[in-house]
Amino acid sequence: xxxDVVAECANGIPAGAYADAGFAHYVFLGAAGPxxxxxxxxxxxxLNAASQAVPLFSWDERxxxxxxxxxxxxxxxxxxxxxxxxxxxxxxxxxxDGIMRFVVGPVHAGIIESGRFTFSSGGETVVxxxxxxxxxxxxxxxxxxGTAAVEAAAKVARICGGCxxxxxxxxxxxxxxxxxxxxxxxxDLARLIAAELERVYNHLADVAACASGAGYAAGFARGMAxxxxxxxxxxxxxxxxxxxxxxxxxxxxxxMLEDRLQFGSELADLERDVAAYLKGLFANAxxxxxxxxAGVVPPDTLQAFGAVGPAARAGGGSLDLRTxxxxxxxxxxxxxxxxxxxxxxxxxxxxxxxxxxESLTLIRRAxxxxxxxxxxxxxxxxxxxGIALTAVEGPRGTEFVAVHADERGVIExxxxxxxxxxxxxxxxxxxxxxxxxxxxxVNKSFNLCYACADR
Amino acid sequence: MLRVRGPLNVFRRSIGIRHLVCGSCNGCEHxxxxxxxxxxxxxxDGWDLVASPRHADVVTVTGPMTEAMQAxxxxxxxxxxxxxxxxxxxxxxxxxxxxxxxxxxxxxxxxLGADVLVRGCPPTPDEIRAGLQAAAELLDSARxx
Numbered sequence: 001x002x003x004d005v006v007a008e009c010a011n012g013i014p015a016g017a018y019a020d021a022g023f024a025h026y027v028f029l030g031a032a033g034p035x036x037x038x039x040x041x042x043x044x045x046x047l048n049a050a051s052q053a054v055p056l057f058s059w060d061e062r063x064x065x066x067x068x069x070x071x072x073x074x075x076x077x078x079x080x081x082x083x084x085x086x087x088x089x090x091x092x093x094x095x096x097d098g099i100m101r102f103v104v105g106p107v108h109a110g111i112i113e114s115g116r117f118t119f120s121s122g123g124e125t126v127v128x129x130x131x132x133x134x135x136x137x138x139x140x141x142x143x144x145x146g147t148a149a150v151e152a153a154a155k156v157a158r159i160c161g162g163c164x165x166x167x168x169x170x171x172x173x174x175x176x177x178x179x180x181x182x183x184x185x186x187x188d189l190a191r192l193i194a195a196e197l198e199r200v201y202n203h204l205a206d207v208a209a210c211a212s213g214a215g216y217a218a219g220f221a222r223g224m225a226x227x228x229x230x231x232x233x234x235x236x237x238x239x240x241x242x243x244x245x246x247x248x249x250x251x252x253x254x255x256m257l258e259d260r261l262q263f264g265s266e267l268a269d270l271e272r273d274v275a276a277y278l279k280g281l282f283a284n285a286x287x288x289x290x291x292x293x294a295g296v297v298p299p300d301t302l303q304a305f306g307a308v309g310p311a312a313r314a315g316g317g318s319l320d321l322r323t324x325x326x327x328x329x330x331x332x333x334x335x336x337x338x339x340x341x342x343x344x345x346x347x348x349x350x351x352x353x354x355x356x357x358e359s360l361t362l363i364r365r366a367x368x369x370x371x372x373x374x375x376x377x378x379x380x381x382x383x384x385x386g387i388a389l390t391a392v393e394g395p396r397g398t399e400f401v402a403v404h405a406d407e408r409g410v411i412e413x414x415x416x417x418x419x420x421x422x423x424x425x426x427x428x429x430x431x432x433x434x435x436x437x438x439x440x441x442v443n444k445s446f447n448l449c450y451a452c453a454d455r
Numbered sequence: 456m457l458r459v460r461g462p463l464n465v466f467r468r469s470i471g472i473r474h475l476v477c478g479s480c481n482g483c484e485h486x487x488x489x490x491x492x493x494x495x496x497x498x499x500d501g502w503d504l505v506a507s508p509r510h511a512d513v514v515t516v517t518g519p520m521t522e523a524m525q526a527x528x529x530x531x532x533x534x535x536x537x538x539x540x541x542x543x544x545x546x547x548x549x550x551x552x553x554x555x556x557x558x559x560x561x562x563x564x565x566x567l568g569a570d571v572l573v574r575g576c577p578p579t580p581d582e583i584r585a586g587l588q589a590a591a592e593l594l595d596s597a598r599x600x
Binding site for chain 2: 082083085086088106107109110111112113114134135136137138140143154155158159160161162164205221224225227228231241242244449450451454
């Protein structure tokens with residue numbers, strides 16, 4: 001059975017895996033969207049580990065073993081993924097002559113989510129990094145099981161603050177698929193605007209953080225001021241600075257774009273100032289030379305761990321769900337996919353720079369297409385029994401959600417595979433052979449969430 | 456010329472803030488971070504986010520509290536010198552959030568005995584700022600009593 005999963009990696013793009021009472025579901029992406037190869041667990045709940053051949057399944061299988069009692073044979077790393085009874089499993093470290101180990105976290109010196117990083121270094125050079133997350137594991141999937149799927153939307157929007165619109169979008173598409181509802185074109189446009197606004201404020205913070213990681217305080221301050229303006233634009237668009245509940249099953253969860261003239265004018269100002277900021281930042285050679293060759297992840301490592309989003313596109317990848325498996329208004333509005341090949345901090349910052357510009361263009365085009373058209377009220381969504389797998393392109397990459405609903409429209413199983421969950425193992429790889437003081441830069445060049453990886 | 460009579464006490468409401476994340480969605484962190492941007496700039500008030508609990512007067516906490524953070528959260532609070540004020544930021548921490556029924560806790564602020572509650576999902580930077588102002592005043596009166 002697992003042989004089929006490994007063989008399927010030649011046809012579809014492996015995206016992750018999750019378990020329920022009876023099956024282990026291995027998820028792949030195809031041009032028609034996500035699909036699963038499901039392996040029955042039987043009473044033994046025993047399976048050969050796919051992570052032996054496909055490393056990207058490693059975290060997923062560790063989680064399935066811990067949370068769903070699947071007994072995998074031959075796991076390369078068989079530690080539990082999250083803490084059990086408050087105890088985090090021991091970190092993996094390197095040993096050898098002159099190797100020292102030190103731990104950072106789980107509480108950090110700044111406004112950063114909780115996580116533990118165990119470095120093994122020889123002098124300044126990091127030889128191994130074990131990034132242990134899970135300190136923010138709230139058990140949201142278990143908490144949502146047994147609740148009405150439509151009502152759960154507000155909670156799904158609050159699994160991760162920085163990816164809220166993307167997750168709400170994927171969740172809305174899942175429930176609409178189960179209910180057989182198709183959103184109106186105006187709703188698609190408003191959703192595109194929300195999704196791209198989320199990318200804009202996140203990417204601005206990420207680019208600013210890259211400046212900060214290289215010690216350029218002015219670039220950080222200007223970037224964060226622009227991020228604030230982007231968050232105010234979110235509030236102007238939907239009444240919420242982080243777009244919570246803007247997208248909801250059946251349509252929108254908040255009144256959106258009520259003053260389009262005002263929104264358009266603030267958008268134009270932001271577009272102009274972001275362009276000037278990016279131009280100045282990337283023309284600063286003493287800054288960009290610090291980004292070059294920092295945190296390189298080789299393309300075969302990106303492939304092996306199933307990298308997604310800007311991190312993958314900075315290393316020769318071209319997958320962007322907005323063009324690979326388009327949904328909503330992306331089926332009509334073309335979107336230019338950014339790319340780079342160096343796979344270093346510079347490449348990741350450059351991809352985000354290009355995506356920022358493209359996102360602002362997309363918002364402007366969608367706003368123009370929307371014109372003065374009324375946004376229709378939300379449609380009634382009544383999910384039928386079944387399984388829906390959906391994915392959208394969030395700021396950090398593929399945001400996948402699986403919803404198993406029963407005939408009453410109640411969630412039996414909900415699973416989230418976030419872009420951050422996929423990419424975290426790469427941050428650790430990116431640090432190998434880099435100097436310890438570059439960790440903030442390398443880490444911020446990914447700028448992954450903890451909340452949507454921990455859940 | 457400025458004449459100073461008696462001890463200079465204009466700094467008495469300046470505070471060092473240590474931030475503690477106990478299962479937040481990161482939404483409150485986005486708004487906490489905004490306090491340092493050019494629009495809010497809390498350093499103008501003599502407020503600073505400090506890199507050690509030993510330097511802190513105020514601990515801001517977010518999230519519903521998770522099992523994995525219990526020990527680290529209490530160790531952080533124990534490391535903060537007295538008098539100190541704990542401020543719960545956001546609905547999860549104040550016990551009004553979406554994950555109350557999760558295996559997680561009843562609110563990190565509730566569990567850690569917060570002195571100030573700032574509600575909102577997430578609260579705006581201005582609301583957080585008002586909470587910090589209340590914390591600064593509590594500290595001021597604690598030090599004078």
